[in-house]
Amino acid sequence: xxxxxxxxxxxxACQGHGRCYTLAPQMLTSDDEGYVTxxxxxxxxxxxxxxxxxxxxxxxxPESAISLLD
Amino acid sequence: xxxxVIAERHGTEVTGCPVMHHDFSKTREMGDYWALANELRESCxxxxxxxxxxxxxxxxxxxxxxxxxxxxxxxxxxxxxxxxPDPIYRFVPTQVDAPDHIKYRRILxxxxxxxxxxxxxxxxRETCRSFIEPIVPRGECxxxxxxxxxxxxxxxxxxxGVPTSYTxxxxxxxxxxxxxxxxxxxxxAGMATALGEMRVFWSEQLENxxxxxxxxxxxxxxxxxxxxxxxxxxxxxxxxxCTVLTLAGLDTTRAELAYMFxxxxxxxxxxxRLLDEPEIIPLAVEETLRYYTIIFGDGRKVTRDVEFHGVQxxxxxxxxxxxxxxxxxxxxxxxxxxxxIDRKRNNHFGFAxxxxxxxxxxxxxxxxxxAVDEWLKVIPDFELATxxxxxxxxxxxxxxxxxxxxxxxVKS
Numbered sequence: 001x002x003x004x005x006x007x008x009x010x011x012x013a014c015q016g017h018g019r020c021y022t023l024a025p026q027m028l029t030s031d032d033e034g035y036v037t038x039x040x041x042x043x044x045x046x047x048x049x050x051x052x053x054x055x056x057x058x059x060x061x062p063e064s065a066i067s068l069l070d
Numbered sequence: 071x072x073x074x075v076i077a078e079r080h081g082t083e084v085t086g087c088p089v090m091h092h093d094f095s096k097t098r099e100m101g102d103y104w105a106l107a108n109e110l111r112e113s114c115x116x117x118x119x120x121x122x123x124x125x126x127x128x129x130x131x132x133x134x135x136x137x138x139x140x141x142x143x144x145x146x147x148x149x150x151x152x153x154x155p156d157p158i159y160r161f162v163p164t165q166v167d168a169p170d171h172i173k174y175r176r177i178l179x180x181x182x183x184x185x186x187x188x189x190x191x192x193x194x195r196e197t198c199r200s201f202i203e204p205i206v207p208r209g210e211c212x213x214x215x216x217x218x219x220x221x222x223x224x225x226x227x228x229x230x231g232v233p234t235s236y237t238x239x240x241x242x243x244x245x246x247x248x249x250x251x252x253x254x255x256x257x258x259a260g261m262a263t264a265l266g267e268m269r270v271f272w273s274e275q276l277e278n279x280x281x282x283x284x285x286x287x288x289x290x291x292x293x294x295x296x297x298x299x300x301x302x303x304x305x306x307x308x309x310x311x312c313t314v315l316t317l318a319g320l321d322t323t324r325a326e327l328a329y330m331f332x333x334x335x336x337x338x339x340x341x342x343r344l345l346d347e348p349e350i351i352p353l354a355v356e357e358t359l360r361y362y363t364i365i366f367g368d369g370r371k372v373t374r375d376v377e378f379h380g381v382q383x384x385x386x387x388x389x390x391x392x393x394x395x396x397x398x399x400x401x402x403x404x405x406x407x408x409x410x411i412d413r414k415r416n417n418h419f420g421f422a423x424x425x426x427x428x429x430x431x432x433x434x435x436x437x438x439x440x441a442v443d444e445w446l447k448v449i450p451d452f453e454l455a456t457x458x459x460x461x462x463x464x465x466x467x468x469x470x471x472x473x474x475x476x477x478x479x480v481k482s
Contacts, residue, residue, distance in 0.1 A: 015423070015424065016179065016427070017421065017427060017431065018431070018432060019356065019416065019417070021184075022352055030183070030184050030185065032185060033176065033183055034179055034182075034185075034432065056414040056415055059414070059415030059417065060415050060416055060417055062417040062418065062419060062421075062423040062427075063140075063423060064417075
């Protein structure tokens with residue numbers, strides 16, 4: 001685990017389903033139309049304690065718009 | 071029986087693909103439509119349904135349904151009902167393709183965004199309580215008739231700025247419209263009448279705002295002031311928009327609410343869990359939308375000749391993505407046939423997917439979450455009040471119960 005950096009990024013495939021920012025409001029929020037934005041820039045380094053949650057977030061998007069880069 | 075041959079239609083003959091003759095609009099015993107979707111999906115990835123005049127392709131599995139949604143340039147939304155490639159109504163932006171579609175969506179998205187719905191939350195909650203409070207001391211109700219039909223209608227009307235005193239009128243229109251939506255000829259006249267009356271109502275609203283000026287929190291004022299390619303939106307288009315907002319917003323949420331409360335009536339452990347951990351209510355709502363999806367399938371019109379998942383499609387063909395099949399496809403889901411109340415990886419298609427994903431999803435979810443929260447607070451334990459078989463309408467695309475008798479103990 002030590003030293004592992006996981007980046008989370010979003011693609012233009014986002015359609016604003018909102019499941020990701022409901023699941024992980026610590027990392028993600030929405031704009032005025034409902035599309036996702038990452039708090040603190042895109043991509044971000046996922047804090048180690050949120051990596052498991054980030055994997056759930058990746059799997060909750062019907063558009064496959066969220067990817068984790070190990 | 072995996073079908074590896076290329077399926078092709080020659081005139082009225084289909085080769086290499088199982089042909090079926092199913093009417094997806096008729097009323098069946100509750101749960102039969104999901105059982106049928108499972109059966110179709112496990113017997114073959116695609117069928118040709120010759121029930122309708124002309125017929126259409128049915129794709130039963132998650133991978134193909136996903137590809138239909140993700141490839142709108144091939145699968146046009148010009149018609150979303152495969153048994154009716156040229157419907158008498160036009161939903162805007164539902165039946166609009168790129169490049170215009172996104173322009174309409176960008177007008178409508180902010181009105182129905184998560185932030186807007188969060189702001190409307192207290193009003194929706196108040197509306198919800200006003201329907202629950204009179205029911206509680208009675209110890210029984212028809213949940214469908216008395217709550218599911220009326221609460222989402224009243225909440226929707228307050229969100230768009232129409233007085234909730236119109237609730238009953240809208241309930242009638244939506245019922246009449248969906249009596250004909252699935253292709254049932256007996257419902258066709260009622261559907262046309264309801265469409266006509268709704269358009270008159272919207273015209274009057276628009277006329278009223280033009281005459282009396284801007285109103286705050288009013289969708290009609292907002293639409294009249296919005297522009298499309300720097301021009302005011304055409305009147306006919308405004309009416310087409312209002313029509314689909316009403317129909318899509320009202321018929322769907324009630325059906326989903328009824329299935330959710332049917333489940334909760336039969337699963338005391340899930341009621342307990344939601345009372346103890348109200349923070350998982352949004353996850354339970356999403357799982358309801360997956361497991362009890364009311365969308366049997368979703369239609370699209372093929373824009374060019376293409377080979378798709380082993381089928382040779384021709385321009386103008388209609389396809390039907392079996393959403394109910396995809397949402398429980400074990401090739402995609404872990405514990406596919408189980409209601410997992412706190413499922414997190416829930417990329418279901420209950421609100422469709424791709425550019426046409428449900429506009430009202432954030433409103434629908436909020437209504438469902440508020441309904442569960444408010445109901446359980448005052449009626450934590452309840453059960454079905456009948457042993458009789460419940461039935462569900464097929465509707466061609468959207469299943470719905472028509473009654474849900476519930477009862478509970480009244481504490482003095």
